[in-house]
Amino acid sequence: MTETRPNDIALGIDVGGTFTDVVAVDRSRGRIISSYKLPSTPEDPSMAAIAAVDRYMGNHTERTQAVFHGTTVGTNTLIQKDGAKTALIATEGFRDILALRRHARPRLYDLSPRVSPPLIPREFRLEVKERIRHDGAIEIPLAVDEVDRIIAILQAEGIEAVAISLLHAYANDTHECFLDKAIKTALPDVFVTVSSNVTAEFREYERTSTVAVNAYIGPRVANYLEQLRSRLNDRAIPELAIVKSNGGLTSASNAARYPVHLIESGPSAGVIATAALGRTEEIGALIAFDMGGTTAKVGLVQDGNPRLNTEFHADRFVEGRDMGGYPIKSPVIDLIEVGAGGGSIAWIDHFGVLKVGPKSAGASPGPACYGRGGERPTMTDAHVVLGHIDANGFTNADLTIDEGLAKKAIERHIAEPMGWNIERAAHGILTLANATMSEVVRLATIRRGIDPRDFTLVAFGGAGPLHAAEIAREVGVPRVLVPPMPGFFSAVGTTLGEVRHDLVQTVVRRGGSLTAAQLNRAFSRLSERASSLLAGERTVGKPVYERYADLRYSGQMFEMILPASKATSGSDLERDFRTAYLGEYGYDLVDQSVEIVNLRLIARLQDTQTSFTTPITSGTTKSMRRRRMTLSDGDEQTVNVLTRDNIDPGAVLVGPLVIEEFGATIRILPGQKITVRPSGSLLIEEADA
């Protein structure tokens, strides 16, 4: 079983707002062999990606087999509202579904609330005379002259993309498919997408919104992927795999058909990497804590698997204001995001109260200490003032740190107005920021009834390891793992996923009334669709299918998702639901009937190699340096500073301690200790635990 795959080099590319991170992984050995940070190129993200590939190929002769890529092109198209000229085709009487939304407004105390504008303007929201009933029966057939009328309008208006979403199409897709075929035949250059194919789920607003997003971003994403693939072809790299919102991978061609499933492609890679690290460490319960320049993100891994949501609201916050966003019915890695990062700006409100964020100095001008014109004090400046980040030893790409500028910004904007000394102001900034981020970890765990004491927090991103020890202590998470190269963890994660497709079909039947034959037929239809998607993949692996079902008591608005691989009939599912409900909420409603609402199928290509290690260099703690840092009570303390490469693998070190490496700084608090794990990760725990 130790057969090695020769030349199995893959590049993982993670495009961030500031940097594009690249790692080269030798997949046959599970080793990272090199890494780069390049400035991102937001106007054309593929430029930085290709530049990264060229840089690797210039330094290495081994042939690159594959590029794994987390992309933000779809999201950016949505945020910048520069998608295709799109039309909607809806059932007569219902073209305004996209504007009516769920009719709740996103901000309560606002006399002029705004909601995300429909991606398709009213004049391009077209109606057809047709009607399908909820049981799939056709009440009003779709007339051929209706189709011709629609095609004429699409042509006359120069429409580039079409979203088709008819009422109850999840129960019968005949009319949607007829329109799809007719439009594609008449207008072959138009991107056409139908709701029953993208997500065959009931609830017309969410389904219509999903297919509208798919159409709106479709042509841009398809074009981007096609360009990237052709450039990789020029460089003799055969495989391009794209990270999906669900943490799985897919081929460029599947990705181009369903760009709506890529909306959270970028952020999900860090959680995939967290799950992979958990496999190596044999830990199933992990909190992914990813903190960069502008935001901090928290996700969960439970029983080894990233926690997913079945719905996501894209482009929800505009300049910090909740606009509701665009609901997308697509399994997406559950991430809670807060505007707290190294670049978050500290400020004092009208009434003399200190605040941190959500405004960020971003990459440009960046924190004051970068000396690029930023004058406002940021979290990074606070770390510099306190000595956590060394102005002389800063090892991030192409940056120098000016401690004087950091001090000046904090003194002028915080310390002087508050009547504090600079160190107290800096501590105040970090205390507030840590309180905010601790609340996000609580939100991801305690507020969902999950006990953080059962978890290990994995800290990554440029700023994650600076704050993790304090946040873990605050929330009561007993262990912190800092992986090797935490600044590149998301890029590593892109290479660690499996090909995965999630399919859904609404049924809405009372539990007992769904026979074994009906259940099997419904799942077989999903399997057929999954097989055709898997046939479009280039990755090799063993297909694995998992069945799930969404159930609820009749009259409830929310469903519970249950594993359904073992159930042979609706009655089995109903029994499992009642047991699960009793376990979750403490009671079963014996007299209440149970409904099966959706059937779900997850199709994966199982890969044997989805973990990684890095070699541990045999360092020596003798090379320890010492640096003076200011404590919160104003006293100074001499703190040991180490370079990560120099840590003796057998050592147990106690805090306070700072460990520096390329792209990140790790802080260990007084009373905490660290050990080096076989994976190369550092484990931080309370010393007296």
Add this chain to the structure above:
Amino acid sequence: MSELPSQLVLETDPITFEVVRGGLCAICEEMKSVMTRAAFSPLLSLSADLSCALLDQQGDVVAQGNDIPVHLGAMPFSAKAILARFPIYSWQKGDAVLSNDPYSGGSHLPDMTILSPIFDATGVLGFAASRVHWPDVGGAAPGSSAVTDDIVKEGLRIPPVRILRGGELDPGVTTLLFANVRVPDDRMGDFRAQIACNQRGVDRVHELIARHGGETIRRILAETQSYSQTMIEYALGTIPDGVYRATHHLDGDGYIEDPGNGPLNLTVSISKTHSSIHCDFSGTGAQARGPVNAPLSVTASACYYLVLSLAGGDIPPNSGAYRPINIVAPPGTLVNPVHPAPVVSGNTEVSNRLIDLMLDALAPAMGHRAIAGSYGTAGVFALGGVHPLHGRPFVHVETLGGGMGASQQGDGLDGHRTHMGNTMNLPIEASEIACPIKIERYELIDNSGGDGQYAGGRGVRRVLRAEVDNLSFSLLFERALHPAHGVMGGEAGECAAFRIKRSDRTIEVLSSKTAAGMLDEGDVLWIETAGGGGWGTR
């Protein structure tokens, strides 16, 4: 024109203050999450028709979640009424008191308030409080929101009663309570969830006390209120001083209609002086026979919401924020009824109309910042009957959106819930599965928003066809007679309209409050909600 706010004076270390203050708000949200995860009622898990707060030992609100506006006033009013019945010295650890009485600080009977005490070393430091809308509390009809003429017919009225003593539930009270509601098992689940939610609030504040000490926490409870007060005073300073008046009329109360010269008038006189605001509702009509009476806590909620929103909407709601707001509401009127007036629609109709009334009054003071009127209702319609598929009775309760008023920021929102409430609609596809109806249209109404430089939001058209006989329905809407006002020269919105097209093609026009309508197979119910008012001349 205005005086600048005095800088907030904090005795507490400002960093500790902001950390604890943020923590108190987070505790309220955490309490809500405990409630929504454990509750059975879709109303709670879907619409989050609940609110959670932390109070100081006087019953003043220190922190409250980002809750639906109509709950704002009820917290302090209910808490004060409960403390009047159960003075501070009478509380023990593990106690809890329940009340839903509109005549003891409550809003309407379905809203249940529970208070739990928080102790530090020296005694009661404050309270964790929650307020939850129960889908049923007995009364004449399922849902406890029928048009009646007496609060006794609206359901079970609970003045403040102690339900927990030293952690033990009082079996006498719970037996009585659950004998008087429909589907008692579900309600028991909601009730236990609510107690668990309060307990979470108590536990989390205990953690803060353990870390910072009771004395510091007590001080921060007071300083947090001063902080919100300072912010509100600053915002009020930007509105020109003066006295501003307006009178509007409600459509009707389910018994009579008021086309504009009847008794259902809402009148306000707002005096704005420096950094305080005085809302005097003297002149408002006498309390109605039907349930369009807003208890004082609901009237106060409307005033609080308006001022918080005028101030930018980011000020943490608490009693400090309400201090600069004085309210005069004469007893026995539509805005402060006395027993035994029915009150269930005060929340859904009167509260929303009060916002438009006050916006209309303030329009001259606000100039370009004026906001036009909205569709003025929660738009509740209910259907009931027997489903032919399984032979069981069903009840379908839903809200409809309408047009929101325009402002200088742009057109009013189309077809959404506005101001005091914020429930979600039900998917067409889900409704057709659940009920023997076919929904034929759900769309925006062209040109229904008032014209202007910025147009009012458009109203909604909902058309549904009965697929069985004997389908009962009720409508609780507004603005079939009185359109939403425009501002800065903008025009009023279109009125709402309600009618039935019978299967024999006869047409019946309905009023905005129809208590016991009946549809037979093939009959079509046609609902059109009002548009919002426009802003500015085109």
